[in-house]
Amino acid sequence: MMESLNGKMCGCGKLHTFTSKVVVGQGVISKLPQIVKDFNVKKAFVIADKNTYKVAGETVCRLLENNSFIINSHVYRADSLEPDEANVGLAIMNFNTDSDIIIGVGSGVINDIGKIVASVSNKPYIIVATAPSMDGYASATSSMTCDGLKKSLPSKCADVIIGDTDILCDAPLKMLSSGVGDMLAKYVSICEWRISNIINGEYYCEEIAELVRKSLKKCIDNADGLLKRDKAAVASVFEGLVVCGAAMKYAGVSRPASGVEHYLSHIWDMRAVEFGTPCELHGIQCALGTAIALKIYEKVLTFTPDKAFAIAKAEQFDYEKWSDELRRFLGKGAESMIAIEEKEGKYNLNSHKKRFEIIIGKWDKITQY
Ligand SMILES: [Zn+2]
Ligand SMILES: [Zn+2]
Structure with a gap:
């Protein structure tokens, strides 16, 4: 059974809410017709790719048709699917506007596209997961490639997340x-x-x-x-x-x-889009990023903070040179990164000094973690 903080007025001062219904277990796909019926809808738009259609999409369509739902679908034929303008467009162009619910059958990319279509059309959204491959099932954003740049766009959280372990176990x-x-x-x-x-x-x-x-x-x-x-x-x-x-x-x-390991994964994705460098599935890049982060933190643990040394280094820092290096390394994506870092005042010398005072004062506490 999944643990939840839903509805809890927490000591942190927030009322924690999470409204998605999560259905996990063996054979739970058979519950889909009832789950759809509960939305009081008649026509479903199903999005899948050629692989996910075979492993679960066909079953989804059959189950719904056997229960008198009208199906309109789009199955991507491409070998590899990018979450970009063209593929969102393909889904929209195949979407019957009288469909009253969107059902995504797949994992990362299908879910990202499905969430965008559901958000734009303002329809309820169900994701039938085909692989436990990333943590975007319950998120309200879509990781998209827009104009050649990787972006996290606001979309919507799935209303229902279905994880049938018979299907998930067969994932690559x-x-x-x-x-x-x-x-x-x-x-x-x-x-x-x-x-x-x-x-x-x-x-x-x-x-x-x-x-x-x-x-x-x-x-x-x-x-x-x-x-x-x-x-x-x-x-x-x-x-x-x-x-x-x-x-x-x-x-x-x-x-x-999401921490620095996701930041590394994000950078590898950006370089792949810009320069065609190799990239991997999101979670595999995150695992690699985690291994790198652990090495960095192991090294940090051996440091003794030295205020004079740190301030001298910060004063030598050449912001323009750094920004140019970032542009060379990341291409177009660098501009949005530079803008965010500028807004956050990350390289501002005064805020750096202030931060450093705190780091020295709380070094023992920090290294405990
Ligand atoms: Zn809390
Ligand atoms: Zn992730």
Whole structure:
């Protein structure tokens, strides 16, 4: 059973809410007709790609047709699917405007597109998951490529998330690994969230952090079973990923589920779009990013903070040179990154000095994490 903070007026000062209904278990796809009926709708628009159609889309359409629903669908034929303007356009062009519910059948990209179509058309949205590969099932944003740039666009959270373990267990091993990778990232993200709370006074909720930690532990405890496609192990990864999506919703920020390892993954994605450099599934990049982050933090633990040295380094920092290097390394995507960093005053010498005072004062507390 998934743990939840839904409806809790929390000690952190927030009322935590998460309205998506999550249905996980063996054979739960058979509940789809009743779930759709509960929305009091007649016509469904189903989005899938050629692989997800085979593994679950066909069943979804048959189940709905057998229950007198009218189906309109779009099945992507491309071998690899980009979440970009053209593919959102294809979905919209095949969407009958009298459809009254959207059903995505797939994982990352299909879900990102489905959430956009549901948000634009203002219709309820159900995702039938085909792989526990990333934590976007429960998020209200879509990771899209717009005008050649990777962007996180506001879309909508699925009203219902269906994870049938019979289907999820058959997902390609690489997608199962990706899901664990996206979970492993949470070791870093939770730690960084706490550190940012100490240094910057950023909002932090221990209950949300604990919820994510518990889900992560369950995944790690079951990790061996995953290679054998054990149903309990696959369910724990899927539930963990959904909990992490809910955690972001509870917190109102992505901190509980995304830290520097996601930043690295984001950079690799941007370089892949701009320069055609190699990239991997989101969660696999996150796992790699986690390994790099852990190495960095291991090194940080050996440091003794030295104020004079740090201030001297900060004074030598050449902002223009750094921005040019960023432009060279990232291409077009650098501009939005520079703009965000400028807005946050990340390289402002005075705020750097202030931050450094706090870091020195609280070094023992910081390194405890
Ligand atoms: Zn809270
Ligand atoms: Zn992620």
